[in-house]
Amino acid sequence: MNSTNIKEITDVKKLSGNVTAPLGFLAAGEHIGVKRKRRDLALIKCEVPATAAGVFTQNRVKAAPVLWNHKKVLGKINGLVVNSGNANACTGEEGARNVERMAETYAECLGVDKDSILVASTGVIGVQLPMETITVGIKNTFALLGKGEPASTNAAEGIMTTDKFPKEIAIETEIGGEPVRIGGIAKGSGMIHPNMATMLAFITTDANIDRELLQKALKESVADSYNMISVDGDTSTNDSVIVLASGLAKNRAIKIQDMDYEKFKSALHYVNLNLAKQIVLDGEGAEKFLEVTVNEAKTKQDARLIAKAIIGSNLVKTAMFGADANWGRVLCAAGYSGAEFDPTKASIEFSSNAGSIITYLYGEPVVIDEEKAKKVLKEKEIKVLVSLKDGKETATAWGCDLSYEYVRINGEYRT
Amino acid sequence: MNSTNIKEITDVKKLSGNVTAPLGFLAAGEHIGVKRKRRDLALIKCEVPATAAGVFTQNRVKAAPVLWNHKKVLGKINGLVVNSGNANACTGEEGARNVERMAETYAECLGVDKDSILVASTGVIGVQLPMETITVGIKNTFALLGKGEPASTNAAEGIMTTDKFPKEIAIETEIGGEPVRIGGIAKGSGMIHPNMATMLAFITTDANIDRELLQKALKESVADSYNMISVDGDTSTNDSVIVLASGLAKNRAIKIQDMDYEKFKSALHYVNLNLAKQIVLDGEGAEKFLEVTVNEAKTKQDARLIAKAIIGSNLVKTAMFGADANWGRVLCAAGYSGAEFDPTKASIEFSSNAGSIITYLYGEPVVIDEEKAKKVLKEKEIKVLVSLKDGKETATAWGCDLSYEYVRINGEYRT
Numbered sequence: 001m002n003s004t005n006i007k008e009i010t011d012v013k014k015l016s017g018n019v020t021a022p023l024g025f026l027a028a029g030e031h032i033g034v035k036r037k038r039r040d041l042a043l044i045k046c047e048v049p050a051t052a053a054g055v056f057t058q059n060r061v062k063a064a065p066v067l068w069n070h071k072k073v074l075g076k077i078n079g080l081v082v083n084s085g086n087a088n089a090c091t092g093e094e095g096a097r098n099v100e101r102m103a104e105t106y107a108e109c110l111g112v113d114k115d116s117i118l119v120a121s122t123g124v125i126g127v128q129l130p131m132e133t134i135t136v137g138i139k140n141t142f143a144l145l146g147k148g149e150p151a152s153t154n155a156a157e158g159i160m161t162t163d164k165f166p167k168e169i170a171i172e173t174e175i176g177g178e179p180v181r182i183g184g185i186a187k188g189s190g191m192i193h194p195n196m197a198t199m200l201a202f203i204t205t206d207a208n209i210d211r212e213l214l215q216k217a218l219k220e221s222v223a224d225s226y227n228m229i230s231v232d233g234d235t236s237t238n239d240s241v242i243v244l245a246s247g248l249a250k251n252r253a254i255k256i257q258d259m260d261y262e263k264f265k266s267a268l269h270y271v272n273l274n275l276a277k278q279i280v281l282d283g284e285g286a287e288k289f290l291e292v293t294v295n296e297a298k299t300k301q302d303a304r305l306i307a308k309a310i311i312g313s314n315l316v317k318t319a320m321f322g323a324d325a326n327w328g329r330v331l332c333a334a335g336y337s338g339a340e341f342d343p344t345k346a347s348i349e350f351s352s353n354a355g356s357i358i359t360y361l362y363g364e365p366v367v368i369d370e371e372k373a374k375k376v377l378k379e380k381e382i383k384v385l386v387s388l389k390d391g392k393e394t395a396t397a398w399g400c401d402l403s404y405e406y407v408r409i410n411g412e413y414r415t
Numbered sequence: 416m417n418s419t420n421i422k423e424i425t426d427v428k429k430l431s432g433n434v435t436a437p438l439g440f441l442a443a444g445e446h447i448g449v450k451r452k453r454r455d456l457a458l459i460k461c462e463v464p465a466t467a468a469g470v471f472t473q474n475r476v477k478a479a480p481v482l483w484n485h486k487k488v489l490g491k492i493n494g495l496v497v498n499s500g501n502a503n504a505c506t507g508e509e510g511a512r513n514v515e516r517m518a519e520t521y522a523e524c525l526g527v528d529k530d531s532i533l534v535a536s537t538g539v540i541g542v543q544l545p546m547e548t549i550t551v552g553i554k555n556t557f558a559l560l561g562k563g564e565p566a567s568t569n570a571a572e573g574i575m576t577t578d579k580f581p582k583e584i585a586i587e588t589e590i591g592g593e594p595v596r597i598g599g600i601a602k603g604s605g606m607i608h609p610n611m612a613t614m615l616a617f618i619t620t621d622a623n624i625d626r627e628l629l630q631k632a633l634k635e636s637v638a639d640s641y642n643m644i645s646v647d648g649d650t651s652t653n654d655s656v657i658v659l660a661s662g663l664a665k666n667r668a669i670k671i672q673d674m675d676y677e678k679f680k681s682a683l684h685y686v687n688l689n690l691a692k693q694i695v696l697d698g699e700g701a702e703k704f705l706e707v708t709v710n711e712a713k714t715k716q717d718a719r720l721i722a723k724a725i726i727g728s729n730l731v732k733t734a735m736f737g738a739d740a741n742w743g744r745v746l747c748a749a750g751y752s753g754a755e756f757d758p759t760k761a762s763i764e765f766s767s768n769a770g771s772i773i774t775y776l777y778g779e780p781v782v783i784d785e786e787k788a789k790k791v792l793k794e795k796e797i798k799v800l801v802s803l804k805d806g807k808e809t810a811t812a813w814g815c816d817l818s819y820e821y822v823r824i825n826g827e828y829r830t
Contacts, residue, residue, distance in 0.1 A: 059750040059751045060750040060758065061746050062750075090742075090758070090780060091780060093779075125741075125742075125744070125746070126742060126774070127780065128780070236747055327505075328539065331476050331505050331652075332504075332651055334475075336474045336475070360505065360541065364509075365506060
């Protein structure tokens with residue numbers, strides 16, 4: 001993993017219409033019957049063949065549509081079809097054939113080649129897709145393609161599983177003096193054990209950019225956004241982040257790593273970070289939003305490892321649910337993260353809107369005011385700061401607490 | 416990690432008196448006031464200086480007593496003092512001084528050198544030990560040292576934290592025709608996220624064996640017992656397994672890796688595996704006992720990684736709690752374990768006293784009888800078998816389900 005330090009963007013205008021805000025994209029979302037009631041299909045149509053980039057699950061078990069997209073993303077893309085309710089994962093050869101049929105069906109609607117269609121699925125693992133429902137559903141939903149509301153939010157809803165709300169954003173910024181737009185939708189919850197959350201994000205942009213640089217910008221952004229809520233390599237069978245670029249904005253084509261490229265990357269990262277945080281906020285059964293920052297680390301990688309181990313610890317999560325300033329569990333998680341640091345130099349602070357409290361200072365426990373600690377931790381948004389006094393690198397991870405509700409949702413998900 | 420294949424022992428006689436069953440050991444346990452009500456101190460006395468071996472936490476943050484034992488275990492040992500209720504972890508320099516004072520206090524009682532005393536603590540992290548209570552408590556408990564019941568079970572109780580029952584065992588077997596005894600006590604729960612369970616096990620034996628071989632046998636046994644309920648390197652600040660050998664049995668001294676050594680190792684492993692399973696059975700808030708076996712793996716290490724990833728998955732655990740045959744989560748956990756295998760050759764089977772059900776066969780999902788699956792998974796003991804068709808290595812891991820009760824216990828532990 002590289003030590004990416006993506007600059008923050010300052011000139012951002014929020015737009016409506018999520019993936020349809022950039023020039024060149026339409027969207028639709030509908031209930032077609034894979035799930036009982038909620039919307040379960042989303043389509044994106046590219047009005048001109050789009051440049052595409054993708055980052056996919058590192059799980060050795062890859063869902064059938066992930067294997068399809070891996071190859072197709074290298075060519076020009078005319079559309080994306082996504083169903084929810086069924087992940088088409090661990091479905092063997094029939095699953096692979098069904099991906100192709102989904103692509104074919106949508107390609108026929110659009111009058112394009114099936115190889116220019118990307119496919120994604122999320123939901124239950126190990127059950128074959130109901131292909132009759134899917135093919136009829138694609139054709140019906142195709143008729144609903146449109147720009148702006150309600151088509152765009154319908155699309156955001158179409159990719160949801162246990163999500164409580166649709167995750168969407170669109171922004172406009174300037175690259176080389178020209179307005180450029182980026183929009184996105186995402187789904188993901190099950191965030192209590194982030195390494196198992198199926199996470200999908202689909203980004204569109206009208207930026208004019210080469211494929212290699214689009215892929216590079218996406219990869220770097222993902223490392224500090226979605227990957228900081230989801231442990232590297234511990235991803236689900238379907239995790240995917242895909243970006244489609246129409247090139248219809250008037251910016252001079254981005255062909256080298258110049259200032260325009262850096263600006264685009266910052267804008268893309270703004271969108272990704274926003275969607276990643278929306279996913280955390282929707283964590284299954286979560287009652288609190290946690291932000292863990294590790295600073296003064298020797299390397300960026302050490303900072304990331306520690307932040308992710310803490311945000312991923314069940315014991316830290318349950319302590320936060322119980323508003324218990326159990327900093328020992330925080331230090332313990334740092335200790336097994338695999339990162340290098342000296343616990344006798346470390347400090348730990350909890351903070352929220354109700355104040356802050358240092359519990360461990362340069363390797364020694366601090367006698368704390370338990371009442372104040374309770375007050376700080378009873379808030380909905382909790383920040384945990386771990387300072388290592390070991391260097392100058394920093395990393396932040398986002399997560400949520402572990403509640404009774406999580407157990408309920410995940411004990412009943414499939415049946 | 417080596418590919419150890421420890422032979423099963425067949426001639427085992429169960430004894431009472433846990434750590435006091437082998438010749439040369441006394442024990443005591445008492446409530447001294449670190450905790451509100453339950454016993455919170457345990458002592459073991461060696462009647463002759465004992466040979467010692469230890470395996471300690473790989474967490475970068477090591478509790479003060481762990482740092483002490485690391486060195487002392489190399490010399491002859493006269494006694495072990497353990498408190499529960501306070502882990503003396505993350506307690507800085509004062510914590511280190513307190514370990515020494517605990518050793519000193521007990522050493523004075525025994526009339527021996529403080530360097531021949533091992534010390535262990537378990538409980539809350541980051542709070543200084545109440546040393547007045549501890550020192551008075553050690554002296555009072557010293558007067559209670561004895562052999563057999565009730566002293567031995569009192570000791571097993573003295574090391575408990577959230578444990579629901581004391582974990583103890585003692586056996587007799589023969590080495591080179593001579594009877595040899597091994598006894599042990601252990602504590603550990605919080606097993607839902609096994610990588611955070613503080614696990615302590617103290618084993619005594621009257622076997623006559625060299626220190627290096629005692630250490631080697633312990634290390635190999637731990638890899639296939641405690642480590643298969645607790646992820647390598649992801650251990651708590653206090654995890655320790657210590658074995659003390661008095662040498663008072665009449666077996667010819669074990670000085671090389673001969674048949675006597677192999678027999679001793681098998682007997683030691685019998686004790687460790689039994690204690691490890693008792694720890695799992697006591698898993699915080701657990702309602703089901705899970706056994707995951709991976710076979711036909713290319714390497715032992717691959718088999719272990721996969722078994723541990725599955726047993727450690729929150730989503731698998733909640734599925735088992737909900738009696739849901741969600742084999743997709745099993746395969747997904749295998750996929751992110753880091754092990755090498757081909758998912759298109761894998762098979763998955765769930766079984767229990769109520770029967771067995773294959774859900775995935777050679778890479779293809781099997782349409783299952785949901786009613787039968789529910790019946791199989793409603794049992795208290797569930798076995799998950801993953802066959803890889805990739806080789807001939809096998810590994811087994813043990814764990815439990817994830818219930819509402821776990822969240823309750825861990826949300827309220829410290830306060």
